[in-house]
Amino acid sequence: MTIHPGWNWTADDIEMAMRHGAYSGLKYICRWKDRLADTLNDPDYASFWSDLRVYEQKASTENLPELSFSLYRQFRETGERQAYELAYFERRGRLAALGLLAAASPSAERLQLLEDLIWSVCNEPTWCLSAHVPEGKEAGAREHIDLFAAETAQTLAEMIILLNDVLDQRVVRRVRAETESRIFTPLYQEQRIYGWENAEHNWSAVCSGGCGIAALLLLEDEHLRAKAVQQTIHSMNAFLKGYGMDGGCAEGVGYWVYGFGFYTYFAEMLRIFSAGTLDMLSDPQTRAIAAFPGNIHLSGGVFVNFSDSRERETIPPGLLSLLAERQQIQVHLEHRIPLLAEDPCRRWAHALRNILWTNPAVYKRGNEAQMPAVPVYLENLSWGIARGVLAAGEQKEMTAAFAVKGGHNEEPHNHNDLGHFILHGGGENILCDPGSGEYTQAYFAPGRESIFQIGSQGHSVPVIEGAGQQSGQQAEAKVLHIKRSFPEGIEAAFDLTSAYPDAPTLARYTRHLSWNCPPGASEAELFLEDYYQWQQPSDPCKEEHLTEKPPVVEHFMSRIYPVVQEAWVQWEGRKAVVTMHYDADLWDAQVEEVETVDHDHLPLTFYRTALSLQQTANEEGNSRNYTVKETWCRLKFSVHPK
Known part of the structure; x- marks a missing residue:
């Protein structure tokens, strides 16, 4: 028995x-x-x-x-x-x-x-x-x-x-x-x-x-x-x-x-x-x-x-x-x-x-045997993973892949990374996760969110009104849907509002991602749409403070230094290239170099691309127009062979 x-x-x-x-x-x-x-x-x-x-x-x-x-x-x-x-x-x-x-x-x-x-x-x-x-x-x-x-x-x-x-x-x-x-x-x-x-x-x-x-x-x-x-x-x-x-x-x-x-x-x-x-x-x-x-x-x-x-x-x-x-x-x-x-x-x-x-x-x-092309949805973790094979010329092929996570911010070995995603091409995570930092006493102590690898500042998620994601199980990614899309794609949508309780005028924040990599295609695509709904400040005295920072800064993490041009950013890996297209009339792009150490105390450099929402003055000349109730960030990423 x-x-x-x-x-x-x-x-x-x-x-x-x-x-x-x-x-x-x-x-x-x-x-x-x-x-x-x-x-x-x-x-x-x-x-x-x-x-x-x-x-x-x-x-x-x-x-x-x-x-x-x-x-x-x-x-x-x-x-x-x-x-x-x-x-x-x-x-x-x-x-x-x-x-x-x-x-x-x-x-x-x-x-x-x-x-x-x-x-x-x-x-x-x-x-x-x-x-x-x-x-x-x-x-x-x-x-x-x-x-x-x-x-x-x-x-x-x-x-x-x-x-x-x-x-x-x-x-x-x-x-x-x-x-x-x-x-x-x-x-x-x-x-x-x-x-x-x-x-x-x-x-x-x-x-x-x-x-x-x-x-x-x-x-x-x-x-x-x-x-x-x-x-x-x-x-x-x-x-x-x-x-x-x-x-x-x-x-x-x-x-x-x-x-x-x-x-x-x-x-x-x-x-x-x-x-x-x-x-x-x-x-x-x-x-x-x-x-x-x-x-x-x-x-x-x-x-x-x-x-x-x-x-x-x-x-x-x-x-x-x-x-x-x-x-x-x-x-x-x-x-x-x-x-x-x-x-x-x-x-x-x-x-x-x-x-x-x-x-x-x-x-x-x-x-x-071929790796399975069917997208994977790990329901309990709220992780979605999809792989596809791109035509790379001369009868060669290259794998492109995408992964996104939901969950909550009190998981074992937690990082504050709800809605964070990875873009992979040719055996390399081009838009990447920072992984594990060096284990010290501070790494597991209160205030650990200030460490680059742990806090949302080290992940491809936004800073909203100067606030990053908060720790704790109450900060969760509510799954609106994660589903397979034809033919080998995956769509995921999360309500991430609870992760940003310190954003004073944020009423709702959702992230929608749609990945597609058709068989035999020369390019895979990821469409990202972040939606922000705003409310009037509850404390008028805080309005002056709110104007000091952009209402939204979108972050994207890589170990590759990107090329930034008006309306697009490009990361060139060893075998694959990722290109991000954005609306230059609404967003300013800058690259920040972040020096840190990895789990083994070896020096490591990340490049954080920041898209900052341009602030438009209202009739009174204030740099933040609180009559604006909604903000969208719509981005297209493409992955293709070099």
Whole structure:
């Protein structure tokens, strides 16, 4: 019998199911070494193994970075977390690399380096990031569980099972003791409450999944292990509640990888340890979630990246291969084994399963099939995505695509971006989303809207009477309609009035977008119409202030510096060109250069094109004519090959 994770079932049910599968599950993990060894001389994996040897070389010649108090204190005192995390993830990178190398090709020197690394990780005062330890709770940080404490527990647990026959047993016992005291005792025996247990986002899946896998592997008490699984499933159900039946991830594709990745990793381990009885991927909702990356893939490995995601995210090929086989999804991405160094967090779970699970045939089948041209509407997220193929001359083709979002401004990893859109051509987001900024204390604190990547000032949405969009769930995009238009287009209309409560004379604001990319056409078109309805100022004393700024400034974001001419603006990408036509009698166009840093603290420049509504004096000479009740902004965008 297959048991779905949403059903109510007891620890006794779980215990009985695992009684028949736990022993074979442990033997299954020991066989992972054979698969790792088989890839050592495979050309497809050559760069991967070469990258791991760089970490091994550093481990043998350079001191392990210390997680000092000087680094730990920086987050609370300055809001910066980068220095601590660079040291932390360098330690995890060396640990993962040596563990994989030792499993594939053990040697006395390699094992000694690994044992020293494991011992050092066991000596860490906390397995958490400094930014995740609650203020004033440093004394209990050893038993605090965050994403990375859970990942560390899983890594060490899988490592000592995989290498049990070659590791010094004192190291094995130390790992068991540390995992017991840091994870199992507070979480499963003392039943301490952790905020992530009921979170409807990635934390519930990653934290519970990492701890749950460690429990499956290391807990010997059958009843306690069953209770641990039951507790893990509770948190996994909370995670699934963060998804609608459309399978969309409000946090973006990067957090889909993280959250649903660890959901899948635990689900597959539980299936193995229950001899196939407990299959969490049999839940129908998980198939829709598994399809999310494909739904938002535009072309050339570039994704819709609303919220805190990159345009180019590395989707672990092991994860995609497993989901393709279990959930019958197609994969339209390049087959490539990513390097451990490409993951800023150096995750053992992804790297190991990329070797174990990746199936090149999945990628071949997907790339031989055409990407679906039917527009995608993720109803729960209010995201619309449409792709089309343009004729590019000399029998070549180029993908053009469009994406728009609704939702509300209190989503996980929220950006104030209601009505924001992306225009894509030739493997590049030309009108783009700024993605994720650098994570600092301020990034998650009150007033975060002032940060470029978070506030509406960093998105292709208007500033109305000097006001940007407000945060909070009450600021929502009311969907007037999102529908497919003939033949492969999409139309979306939102009422965005509630996002601008600080615009004093705004009565109503709606945005209507209509995208069309006919098959075989040489050009795709987007028509945008913003409609503003005005009312008299409620406070006459504010009229003078209102005249200081244009009533409307429309913003359009790109990493490409545009050419501005009267009545049109043009952004020229590597393979495609986007042109915007506007009414120069009503709007003035200017370009602002915005310098910022990305998620990895690397410098990044955006160019914000601003269309400012020209102000017309009334008979009394006031620059704002309050007798005007309505304003329209009608724009045409075209996407065509260079």
